[in-house]
Amino acid sequence: MVSRRFAVGRRCSMDTFPPFSRLRWSPVRRRRGCVPAHDPLRRPAGRVEPQLDYLAMTSNWTVPGEAVSPVRHPEAPAPGESIPAHWHGCFGCRGTGDGGLGLDVRAGEGAEVTGEIVVDPAFEGGPGVIHGGVLSSVFDEVMGFSAKLLALEVVTAHLEVDFRSPVPVRSALTVRARVDGVLGRKLYASAEVYVNGAAAPAGSARALFITIDQAVHFRDLVGNSTRI
Ligand SMILES: CCCCCCCCCCCCCCCC(=O)SCCNC(=O)CCNC(=O)[C@H](O)C(C)(C)COP(=O)(O)OP(=O)(O)OC[C@H]1O[C@@H](n2cnc3c(N)ncnc32)[C@H](O)[C@@H]1OP(=O)(O)O
Numbered sequence: 001m002v003s004r005r006f007a008v009g010r011r012c013s014m015d016t017f018p019p020f021s022r023l024r025w026s027p028v029r030r031r032r033g034c035v036p037a038h039d040p041l042r043r044p045a046g047r048v049e050p051q052l053d054y055l056a057m058t059s060n061w062t063v064p065g066e067a068v069s070p071v072r073h074p075e076a077p078a079p080g081e082s083i084p085a086h087w088h089g090c091f092g093c094r095g096t097g098d099g100g101l102g103l104d105v106r107a108g109e110g111a112e113v114t115g116e117i118v119v120d121p122a123f124e125g126g127p128g129v130i131h132g133g134v135l136s137s138v139f140d141e142v143m144g145f146s147a148k149l150l151a152l153e154v155v156t157a158h159l160e161v162d163f164r165s166p167v168p169v170r171s172a173l174t175v176r177a178r179v180d181g182v183l184g185r186k187l188y189a190s191a192e193v194y195v196n197g198a199a200a201p202a203g204s205a206r207a208l209f210i211t212i213d214q215a216v217h218f219r220d221l222v223g224n225s226t227r228i
Contacts, residue, residue, distance in 0.1 A: 058162045059160055059162055059204070059206050061160065061188075061190075061206040063180045063181040063188040064181070064183055064188075066183055067180075067181030067182055067183040067186075067188060068181065068182055068183070069181065069182075070110070070111035070149075070150055070178075070179040070180075070181070070182050070187070071150060071182075072110055072111055072149050072150060073149065073150055073151035075151070076107060076148070076149040076150070076151065077106075077107040077149070078107060079106075079107055079108055079109055080106055080107065081106060081107050082104060082105070082106055083105045083106065083107055083113065083145050083148050083149075086144075086145075086148065088227065089225055089226075089227030089228075090141075091137065092137060092138075092140070092141030092144075093141070096120045096122070101117060101123075101134070101137060101138060101141065102117055102118070102120065103115050103116070103117045103138065103141055103142065104116045104117070105141075105142055105145040107149055108176075108178075110149075110178070111146055111149050111150060111178050111179040112146065112149075112176065112177070112178040113142060113145050113146045113148075113149065113176075113177050114142075114174060114175065114176055114177075115138065115141070115142035115145070115173075115174070115175040115177065116173070116174055116175075117138060117172075117175070118170065118171070118172050118173070119167060119168065119169045119170060119171050119172075119173060120169070121169045121170065123169065124169050126166070128166075128168055128169060129167055129168055129169065130167040130168070130169060132161070132163055135161065135163070135167060135193065135203060136159060136161045136205070138173065138175060138193070139159070139161055139175065139177070139191050139193070139203075139205035139207070140156055140205075140207065142175040142177045143189040143190070143191050143205065143207045143209070144156065144189075144207075144209065145177070146177050146178050146179045146189055147179060147187055147189070147209055147211075149179075150179060150182075150187075152187065152211050153211060153212055153213065153214045153217075154187060154209035154210060154211050154212065155209065155210060155212055155217065156207055156208070156209055157186075157208045157209065157210045158207060158208040159205065159206075159207045159208075160205065160206050161203060161205045162204050162205070163202075163203045164200075164201065164202055164203050164204070165195075165202045165203075166202075167193070167195055167202050167203070168195070171195045171196050172196055172197070173193050173194065173195060174193070174194045174197070175192070175193045175194075176191060176192055176194075177189060177190065177191035177205075178190065185211040186208055186209070186210060187208070187209040187210075187211070188206075188208060189206070189207045189208075190204070190205065190206050190207075191204065191205045191206075191207075192204045192205075193205075
Protein backbone atom coordinates (compact mmCIF):
# COMPACT_ATOMS: atom_id res chain seq x y z
CA MET A 1 0.00 0.00 0.00
CA VAL A 2 1.50 3.33 -1.07
CA SER A 3 1.06 6.13 1.40
CA ARG A 4 -0.54 9.36 0.12
CA ARG A 5 2.46 11.38 1.33
CA PHE A 6 4.76 9.63 -1.12
CA ALA A 7 2.35 8.69 -3.85
CA VAL A 8 2.58 11.57 -6.33
CA GLY A 9 5.64 12.27 -8.38
CA ARG A 10 8.14 11.90 -5.54
CA ARG A 11 11.69 11.44 -6.78
CA CYS A 12 13.69 8.88 -4.95
CA SER A 13 17.29 7.83 -4.64
CA MET A 14 16.58 4.98 -7.03
CA ASP A 15 16.17 7.51 -9.87
CA THR A 16 19.93 7.84 -9.86
CA PHE A 17 20.70 4.21 -9.18
CA PRO A 18 20.79 2.17 -12.34
CA PRO A 19 19.22 -0.08 -13.35
CA PHE A 20 16.27 0.93 -11.15
CA SER A 21 16.16 4.42 -12.60
CA ARG A 22 15.05 2.87 -15.88
CA LEU A 23 12.27 0.83 -14.28
CA ARG A 24 9.70 3.56 -13.86
CA TRP A 25 6.85 1.31 -12.78
CA SER A 26 8.86 -1.28 -10.90
CA PRO A 27 7.41 -3.06 -7.85
CA VAL A 28 10.56 -1.98 -5.96
CA ARG A 29 9.69 1.66 -6.56
CA ARG A 30 6.11 1.03 -5.52
CA ARG A 31 7.21 -0.60 -2.28
CA ARG A 32 9.48 2.34 -1.57
CA GLY A 33 6.65 4.77 -2.24
CA CYS A 34 8.35 6.55 -5.18
CA VAL A 35 5.51 6.35 -7.64
CA PRO A 36 5.39 8.71 -10.63
CA ALA A 37 2.48 11.13 -10.87
CA HIS A 38 0.79 9.19 -13.67
CA ASP A 39 1.14 5.76 -12.16
CA PRO A 40 -1.34 3.64 -14.14
CA LEU A 41 -1.72 1.32 -11.15
CA ARG A 42 -3.12 4.01 -8.86
CA ARG A 43 -6.82 3.62 -8.20
CA PRO A 44 -8.99 6.58 -9.18
CA ALA A 45 -10.90 7.80 -6.12
CA GLY A 46 -14.37 6.32 -5.73
CA ARG A 47 -13.89 3.57 -8.31
CA VAL A 48 -14.75 0.05 -7.22
CA GLU A 49 -12.08 -2.37 -8.38
CA PRO A 50 -13.19 -5.78 -9.62
CA GLN A 51 -11.96 -8.52 -7.32
CA LEU A 52 -10.08 -10.71 -9.74
CA ASP A 53 -9.38 -14.26 -8.80
CA TYR A 54 -6.06 -14.62 -10.58
CA LEU A 55 -5.84 -18.33 -9.92
CA ALA A 56 -9.09 -18.79 -11.83
CA MET A 57 -7.33 -17.19 -14.80
CA THR A 58 -4.94 -20.09 -15.17
CA SER A 59 -5.88 -22.62 -17.79
CA ASN A 60 -9.03 -24.64 -17.29
CA TRP A 61 -8.67 -26.13 -20.76
CA THR A 62 -9.94 -29.66 -21.05
CA VAL A 63 -9.90 -32.07 -23.96
CA PRO A 64 -13.46 -32.93 -25.01
CA GLY A 65 -14.62 -36.36 -23.89
CA GLU A 66 -15.39 -37.39 -27.50
CA ALA A 67 -11.76 -36.83 -28.57
CA VAL A 68 -9.78 -39.94 -29.48
CA SER A 69 -6.17 -40.78 -28.67
CA PRO A 70 -3.63 -39.62 -31.27
CA VAL A 71 -2.23 -42.27 -33.59
CA ARG A 72 1.46 -41.99 -34.37
CA HIS A 73 2.31 -42.34 -38.07
CA PRO A 74 4.34 -45.49 -38.79
CA GLU A 75 6.97 -43.42 -40.64
CA ALA A 76 7.29 -40.77 -37.94
CA PRO A 77 10.85 -40.13 -36.72
CA ALA A 78 11.89 -42.70 -34.11
CA PRO A 79 12.10 -41.65 -30.45
CA GLY A 80 15.22 -39.51 -29.96
CA GLU A 81 15.44 -38.48 -33.63
CA SER A 82 15.35 -34.83 -34.65
CA ILE A 83 12.15 -33.75 -36.39
CA PRO A 84 12.93 -31.82 -39.57
CA ALA A 85 11.79 -28.21 -40.04
CA HIS A 86 8.31 -27.90 -41.54
CA TRP A 87 9.35 -24.81 -43.54
CA HIS A 88 12.83 -23.28 -43.86
CA GLY A 89 11.33 -19.78 -43.65
CA CYS A 90 9.71 -20.46 -40.27
CA PHE A 91 10.89 -18.28 -37.37
CA GLY A 92 10.45 -21.26 -35.05
CA CYS A 93 12.47 -23.61 -37.24
CA ARG A 94 15.35 -21.25 -38.17
CA GLY A 95 18.59 -21.03 -36.16
CA THR A 96 19.37 -17.96 -34.02
CA GLY A 97 22.05 -16.94 -36.56
CA ASP A 98 19.22 -16.59 -39.08
CA GLY A 99 16.91 -14.63 -36.76
CA GLY A 100 15.03 -17.72 -35.55
CA LEU A 101 14.44 -19.43 -32.23
CA GLY A 102 17.13 -22.06 -32.67
CA LEU A 103 14.92 -24.91 -31.47
CA ASP A 104 15.87 -28.54 -31.69
CA VAL A 105 12.77 -30.73 -31.49
CA ARG A 106 13.06 -34.48 -31.08
CA ALA A 107 10.48 -37.21 -31.27
CA GLY A 108 9.47 -39.00 -28.10
CA GLU A 109 7.16 -41.94 -27.51
CA GLY A 110 3.62 -41.85 -28.88
CA ALA A 111 2.59 -38.31 -29.77
CA GLU A 112 5.14 -36.68 -27.49
CA VAL A 113 8.04 -34.45 -28.51
CA THR A 114 10.82 -32.66 -26.63
CA GLY A 115 12.17 -29.28 -27.69
CA GLU A 116 15.50 -27.88 -26.51
CA ILE A 117 16.49 -24.24 -26.74
CA VAL A 118 19.03 -21.95 -25.10
CA VAL A 119 17.42 -18.57 -24.53
CA ASP A 120 19.31 -16.13 -26.73
CA PRO A 121 19.88 -12.72 -25.08
CA ALA A 122 18.09 -11.24 -28.11
CA PHE A 123 14.89 -12.79 -26.70
CA GLU A 124 14.98 -10.63 -23.56
CA GLY A 125 11.72 -9.03 -22.43
CA GLY A 126 12.04 -7.85 -18.82
CA PRO A 127 15.59 -7.31 -17.53
CA GLY A 128 17.36 -10.65 -17.73
CA VAL A 129 14.29 -12.71 -18.60
CA ILE A 130 12.75 -14.08 -21.76
CA HIS A 131 9.99 -12.11 -23.46
CA GLY A 132 6.64 -13.82 -22.80
CA GLY A 133 5.74 -13.63 -26.48
CA VAL A 134 8.91 -15.49 -27.41
CA LEU A 135 8.17 -18.19 -24.84
CA SER A 136 4.66 -18.43 -26.31
CA SER A 137 6.24 -18.94 -29.74
CA VAL A 138 8.44 -21.69 -28.32
CA PHE A 139 5.38 -23.43 -26.91
CA ASP A 140 3.43 -22.95 -30.16
CA GLU A 141 6.23 -24.38 -32.25
CA VAL A 142 7.05 -27.38 -30.06
CA MET A 143 3.37 -28.34 -29.66
CA GLY A 144 2.93 -27.90 -33.44
CA PHE A 145 5.76 -30.38 -33.99
CA SER A 146 3.87 -33.01 -32.05
CA ALA A 147 1.35 -32.99 -34.91
CA LYS A 148 4.18 -33.99 -37.26
CA LEU A 149 4.39 -37.34 -35.47
CA LEU A 150 0.85 -37.95 -36.71
CA ALA A 151 1.93 -36.73 -40.19
CA LEU A 152 -0.69 -33.99 -40.05
CA GLU A 153 -0.42 -30.47 -41.44
CA VAL A 154 -1.80 -28.03 -38.90
CA VAL A 155 -2.09 -24.38 -37.97
CA THR A 156 -2.71 -22.97 -34.50
CA ALA A 157 -6.28 -21.84 -33.84
CA HIS A 158 -5.95 -21.24 -30.10
CA LEU A 159 -2.95 -20.87 -27.80
CA GLU A 160 -2.86 -20.15 -24.08
CA VAL A 161 0.13 -19.90 -21.77
CA ASP A 162 0.59 -19.80 -18.00
CA PHE A 163 3.85 -18.17 -16.92
CA ARG A 164 4.69 -19.57 -13.48
CA SER A 165 8.21 -18.31 -12.86
CA PRO A 166 10.66 -16.06 -14.72
CA VAL A 167 12.78 -17.72 -17.39
CA PRO A 168 16.30 -16.22 -17.46
CA VAL A 169 18.08 -15.42 -20.71
CA ARG A 170 20.92 -17.84 -21.51
CA SER A 171 19.09 -20.61 -19.63
CA ALA A 172 18.60 -23.99 -21.24
CA LEU A 173 14.93 -24.84 -21.74
CA THR A 174 13.37 -28.22 -22.19
CA VAL A 175 9.82 -28.20 -23.53
CA ARG A 176 7.77 -31.39 -23.32
CA ALA A 177 4.72 -31.36 -25.57
CA ARG A 178 2.20 -33.84 -26.87
CA VAL A 179 -1.08 -34.21 -28.70
CA ASP A 180 -3.60 -35.14 -26.02
CA GLY A 181 -6.57 -35.87 -28.24
CA VAL A 182 -7.98 -35.62 -31.74
CA LEU A 183 -11.51 -34.70 -32.70
CA GLY A 184 -12.12 -34.45 -36.43
CA ARG A 185 -9.77 -31.72 -37.69
CA LYS A 186 -9.04 -30.56 -34.13
CA LEU A 187 -5.86 -31.53 -32.29
CA TYR A 188 -5.65 -30.70 -28.60
CA ALA A 189 -2.08 -30.28 -27.35
CA SER A 190 -0.34 -29.35 -24.12
CA ALA A 191 3.20 -28.57 -23.02
CA GLU A 192 5.39 -27.61 -20.08
CA VAL A 193 8.75 -25.83 -19.99
CA TYR A 194 11.60 -26.67 -17.60
CA VAL A 195 14.54 -24.32 -16.91
CA ASN A 196 18.06 -25.75 -16.58
CA GLY A 197 16.73 -29.21 -15.78
CA ALA A 198 14.52 -28.11 -12.87
CA ALA A 199 11.92 -30.61 -11.70
CA ALA A 200 9.05 -28.11 -11.60
CA PRO A 201 7.84 -26.40 -14.78
CA ALA A 202 8.34 -22.64 -15.20
CA GLY A 203 5.32 -22.45 -17.49
CA SER A 204 2.74 -24.46 -19.33
CA ALA A 205 0.63 -24.12 -22.44
CA ARG A 206 -2.42 -25.54 -24.18
CA ALA A 207 -3.28 -25.24 -27.83
CA LEU A 208 -5.84 -26.20 -30.40
CA PHE A 209 -4.45 -27.02 -33.83
CA ILE A 210 -6.60 -27.46 -36.92
CA THR A 211 -5.57 -29.68 -39.79
CA ILE A 212 -5.25 -27.94 -43.11
CA ASP A 213 -4.25 -28.69 -46.66
CA GLN A 214 -1.04 -26.65 -46.90
CA ALA A 215 -1.29 -26.20 -50.64
CA VAL A 216 -4.74 -24.64 -50.30
CA HIS A 217 -4.18 -22.75 -47.03
CA PHE A 218 -1.03 -20.95 -48.21
CA ARG A 219 -1.90 -20.68 -51.91
CA ASP A 220 -2.71 -16.96 -51.84
CA LEU A 221 -0.21 -16.14 -49.05
CA VAL A 222 3.02 -17.71 -50.23
CA GLY A 223 3.71 -14.70 -52.48
CA ASN A 224 4.28 -12.61 -49.35
CA SER A 225 7.26 -14.74 -48.33
CA THR A 226 10.79 -13.35 -48.73
CA ARG A 227 12.25 -16.84 -48.36
CA ILE A 228 11.08 -18.63 -51.46
C1 LIG B 1 3.02 -22.52 -39.91
C2 LIG B 1 2.15 -23.58 -40.42
C3 LIG B 1 2.81 -24.68 -41.15
C4 LIG B 1 1.90 -25.80 -41.57
C5 LIG B 1 2.65 -27.07 -42.00
C6 LIG B 1 2.37 -28.21 -41.10
C7 LIG B 1 3.58 -28.59 -40.33
C8 LIG B 1 3.25 -29.15 -38.95
C9 LIG B 1 4.10 -28.46 -37.91
C10 LIG B 1 3.50 -27.18 -37.54
C11 LIG B 1 4.35 -26.48 -36.53
C12 LIG B 1 3.91 -25.01 -36.60
C13 LIG B 1 3.65 -24.44 -35.29
C14 LIG B 1 3.23 -22.99 -35.47
C15 LIG B 1 1.89 -22.93 -36.12
C16 LIG B 1 1.41 -21.54 -36.28
O1 LIG B 1 1.81 -20.65 -35.57
S1 LIG B 1 0.24 -21.27 -37.50
C17 LIG B 1 0.04 -19.51 -37.50
C18 LIG B 1 -1.09 -19.00 -36.66
N1 LIG B 1 -2.35 -19.54 -37.04
C19 LIG B 1 -3.04 -19.12 -38.11
O2 LIG B 1 -2.60 -18.29 -38.88
C20 LIG B 1 -4.37 -19.73 -38.33
C21 LIG B 1 -5.40 -18.70 -38.73
N2 LIG B 1 -6.72 -19.28 -38.71
C22 LIG B 1 -7.21 -19.95 -39.75
O3 LIG B 1 -6.59 -19.99 -40.80
C23 LIG B 1 -8.55 -20.63 -39.60
O4 LIG B 1 -9.26 -20.05 -38.52
C24 LIG B 1 -8.40 -22.15 -39.33
C25 LIG B 1 -7.61 -22.40 -38.04
C26 LIG B 1 -7.69 -22.83 -40.50
C27 LIG B 1 -9.78 -22.75 -39.13
O5 LIG B 1 -10.57 -22.34 -40.20
P1 LIG B 1 -11.45 -23.38 -41.06
O6 LIG B 1 -10.54 -24.27 -41.81
O7 LIG B 1 -12.42 -22.60 -41.85
O8 LIG B 1 -12.14 -24.29 -39.99
P2 LIG B 1 -13.35 -23.93 -39.00
O9 LIG B 1 -14.56 -24.70 -39.50
O10 LIG B 1 -13.50 -22.47 -38.73
O11 LIG B 1 -12.82 -24.61 -37.65
C28 LIG B 1 -12.65 -26.02 -37.58
C29 LIG B 1 -13.06 -26.43 -36.18
O12 LIG B 1 -12.18 -25.78 -35.26
C30 LIG B 1 -12.92 -24.98 -34.32
N3 LIG B 1 -12.14 -23.77 -34.06
C31 LIG B 1 -11.52 -22.98 -34.94
N4 LIG B 1 -10.88 -21.97 -34.30
C32 LIG B 1 -11.10 -22.17 -32.98
C33 LIG B 1 -10.68 -21.48 -31.81
N5 LIG B 1 -9.90 -20.40 -31.88
N6 LIG B 1 -11.09 -21.95 -30.62
C34 LIG B 1 -11.87 -23.07 -30.53
N7 LIG B 1 -12.30 -23.78 -31.62
C35 LIG B 1 -11.92 -23.31 -32.83
C36 LIG B 1 -14.21 -24.65 -35.04
O13 LIG B 1 -15.23 -24.36 -34.10
C37 LIG B 1 -14.46 -25.94 -35.80
O14 LIG B 1 -14.98 -26.88 -34.88
P3 LIG B 1 -16.05 -28.02 -35.41
O15 LIG B 1 -17.15 -27.26 -36.04
O16 LIG B 1 -15.28 -28.88 -36.37
O17 LIG B 1 -16.42 -28.74 -34.15
